Amino acid sequence: MQVQVPTKFGVFELMAYSESAEERMPHLVLVNPETDFSTTVNVRVHSECMTGDVFSSYRCECGEQLDRSLEYINEHGGILIYLRQEGRGIGLINKMHAYIKQDQGYDTADANKILGFGYDERTYEDAVSILENLEIDTINLITNNPDKISSLEQSGIQVESRITLDIKARQENLQYLKTKKEKFGHKLDF
Numbered sequence: 001m002q003v004q005v006p007t008k009f010g011v012f013e014l015m016a017y018s019e020s021a022e023e024r025m026p027h028l029v030l031v032n033p034e035t036d037f038s039t040t041v042n043v044r045v046h047s048e049c050m051t052g053d054v055f056s057s058y059r060c061e062c063g064e065q066l067d068r069s070l071e072y073i074n075e076h077g078g079i080l081i082y083l084r085q086e087g088r089g090i091g092l093i094n095k096m097h098a099y100i101k102q103d104q105g106y107d108t109a110d111a112n113k114i115l116g117f118g119y120d121e122r123t124y125e126d127a128v129s130i131l132e133n134l135e136i137d138t139i140n141l142i143t144n145n146p147d148k149i150s151s152l153e154q155s156g157i158q159v160e161s162r163i164t165l166d167i168k169a170r171q172e173n174l175q176y177l178k179t180k181k182e183k184f185g186h187k188l189d190f
């Protein structure tokens with residue numbers, strides 16, 4: 001199933017992926033209709049972050065990454081896969097608990113650890129299945145996260161190049177971005 005959705009970034013074809021037709025929270029795919037599928041496809045694999053994506057929270061940079069990715073895909077072609085793994089896979093309520101820990105002085109990794117979770121519980125098998133379903137095997141990945149590149153490559157997707165998301169650090173998320181850069185090797189330039 002596919003419907004056209006005009007957005008402030010441009011027009012996209014929207015597709016929903018789920019195991020059953022009753023699924024209320026399917027993964028979503030936004031496709032620039034001009035995308036040339038015969039060549040390497042620009043792909044953003046974006047994990048849901050309700051606070052950042054919908055409410056433009058500055059606690060993280062997810063909302064800005066999403067906007068920047070859609071702008072890029074609108075301009076250069078490509079697809080965005082929107083995975084329903086909120087809060088790096090721990091869900092919104094646990095993410096809020098982690099925010100409370102962060103406000104007590106723990107960094108984003110240690111806050112998750114105290115709550116009994118890994119820093120990053122996300123998985124990318126569903127993104128790989130969606131790419132396979134769309135017959136895409138070679139991509140340019142729009143990401144600052146080296147782990148995402150290796151996860152996809154281990155699943156047989158060829159990542160030809162990385163497209164950088166240049167997001168400015170803000171006072172509100174500077175500590176969060178520093179942790180991402182220093183503890184997890186994210187390619188952030190500040």
Ligand SMILES: [Zn+2]
Nearest residue numbers: 049052060062
């Ligand atoms: Zn976020």
